[in-house]
Amino acid sequence: MTYCLGIITQSGLVMAADSRTNAGVDHISTYLKLFDFSQSEERVLLICTAGNLSITQAVIAALQRDLKLPDGINLHNLPTLYEVARYIGGKLRSMEEQDRPWLQKDGIDFQCNLLLGGQIKGEEAGLYLIYSQGNCIQATRETPFLQVGETKYGKPILDRTLNYETPLAAAAKCALLSIDSTMKSNISVAPPINLVMYEANTFQVQHSLRLPVGDPYLVQIRKYWETSLKVAFEGMPEIDWHPQATNPKG
Amino acid sequence: MTYCLGIITQSGLVMAADSRTNAGVDHISTYLKLFDFSQSEERVLLICTAGNLSITQAVIAALQRDLKLPDGINLHNLPTLYEVARYIGGKLRSMEEQDRPWLQKDGIDFQCNLLLGGQIKGEEAGLYLIYSQGNCIQATRETPFLQVGETKYGKPILDRTLNYETPLAAAAKCALLSIDSTMKSNISVAPPINLVMYEANTFQVQHSLRLPVGDPYLVQIRKYWETSLKVAFEGMPEIDWHPQATNPKG
Structure with missing residues (x-):
């Protein structure tokens, strides 16, 4: 599995991904799942990938190949982020068209999902989830985060601490906590963690981090969070039991 | 969906279930999913159900029917908790045998899982997960909880606060927090919450609770927990960014 998430706030974007594939x-192996296709001063494009590795790698390779061609559309000349999302969806479709019958025959999961976050000059920053079928949805003010892969373990912390007004640095910490909660409960998600924070309208990725296994900050936040939860847990109000009164009978 | 969990500690058992089916x-409807088949002073038997409602209801009905027959094995005469678990698994198998082909034809999910927690005189307390296939596993000191249904959202809090030595009253609060985290992140899990706490070797369920929608304690712990998480989150150490140095390139 994999866990990647993107957060959009009023002040920018956070994208984060683990590196475990299985x-x-x-x-079990380690692969990069967060890719930076930005074009300095012009556009920021960050892509996270989850799902069948051979297909997501092929999509990334196709995106890179198009950038080297003298003509044709590519990540750097499409005018809007929505068109970039559709273009990536098209690459996904064409890879699935080639490989799906062969994978399906052997019962191999060919599904994959991608996140696209970024900003193109003249537009607001945006965040998209591109489905295996090539269609996409966009994160909005009401639902300012999107997840792909092993999404459930890390959702409660996002639901409880995050909104569109959250400061960007706090959103980045929230992303790490969400990944850490997932890693603690599921061995299919693991470091290195890649994390990128983008301040809207700067058109430059200035904050980017790779946290390997045993990274002191990862260790520190896990310890801090566990201690904090334990303290909070110990302070929880006692249950007021009403013996027998509402005993469910079989 | 549904979310049920059982916890076994050195001092007893906690069983909890939501009531939403969909x-x-x-x-979307409300159904009881925690059933008490205890026999006062002799044995405590608590069953939680998740999955296809028509099959789990049929299993519960079959267990009740056997109890009324003058002869034959039933929940109150089987000598060990393991045999009770296998007997319930047998009921599950015979219901699936009857209904599976008809459900399968229309692509309806016939899977279900049950939890069985309790204690029979002469034995230690025990906790089992009975699979859709009728086989079962037992919770142990190393993994003192078992979950069925929508299990992922509520697992991080268990992983971080619970072990075999946790006092029973704290384990009960932990179960409620786990269900509350799940309800916050997934609408397929909802009150009323049924919660039972059993002190080992008493052979009597003395603590049992039904928390309906809007129950003051549920409201109180959700608010308490959210506030505590926010305070903890605000105290999180800042990320030490190393700009550019480790920027993943697409």
């Missing part, structure tokens, strides 16, 4: 528990 | 978002 094809069964006896085939 | 067959699509336009068919």
Whole structure:
């Protein structure tokens, strides 16, 4: 599995991804899942990938190949972020068209989802989730985060601490906590963690981090968070039991 | 969906369940999913159900029917908790045998899982998860909780606060927090919450609670927990960014 998330706030974007892939528990590897296709001063484009690795790698390779061609559309000449999302969705579709029948025959999961976050000059910053089918949805003020991969463990912390007005640095910490909660409960998600924070309207990724296994900050926040939860837990009001009165009978 | 969990500690058992069922978002109902089949002073038997409602209801009905028959095995005469778990698994198998082909034809999910917690005189307290296939596993000191249904949202809080030595009253609060985290992040899990706490070797369920929608304690712990998380979150150490140095390139 994998866990990637993107957060959009009034002041910018946070994108984060773990690096674990697995094809069964006896085939666990480490792969980069956060890719920066930005064009300095012009556009910021960050892509996170989850799902079938051969397909997501092929999509990333196709995006890179198009950038090297003298003509044709590519990540750097499409005029809007929505068109970039659709273009990536098109790459996904064409890879699935090629490989799906072969994978399906052997019962191999060919699904994958991508996140696209960024900003193109003349537009607001935006965040999209591109589905395996090539269609996409956009994060909005009401739902300022999107997740792909192993999404459930890390959702409660986002639901409880995050909104569109959250300061960007806090959103970045929230993303790390969400990934850490997932790693604690599910071995299919693991470091290195890649984290990028983008301040809207700067058109430059100025904050980017790779946290490997045992990174002191990762260790520190896990310890801090566990201690904080334990303290909070110990202070929880006692349950007022009403013995028997409402005993559910079989 | 549904979320039920059982916790076993050195001093007893906690079992908890929500009450929401859904067959699509336009068919949401409320059903009891925690059943008490205890026999006062002799044995405590608590069952939680998740999955296809027609099958779990049929299983519960079959268990009740056997109890009324003059002969034959039933929940009150089987000598060990393991045999009770296998007997329930057998009921599950026979219901699936009857209904599975008909459900499968229309692509309806017939899977369900049950939790069985309790204690029979002469034995230690125990906790089992009975799979849709009728087989079962037992919770142990190393993994003192078992979950069925929508399990992922509520797992981080268990992983971080619970172990076999946790006092029973704290384990009960932990179960409620786990359900509350799930309810906050997923609309397929909802009150009333049924909660039972059993002190080992008493052979009597003395603490049992039903928390309906808007219950003051549920409201109180949600507010308390959210405030505590926000305070903890605000105290989180700042990220030490190393700009550019580790920027992942697409």
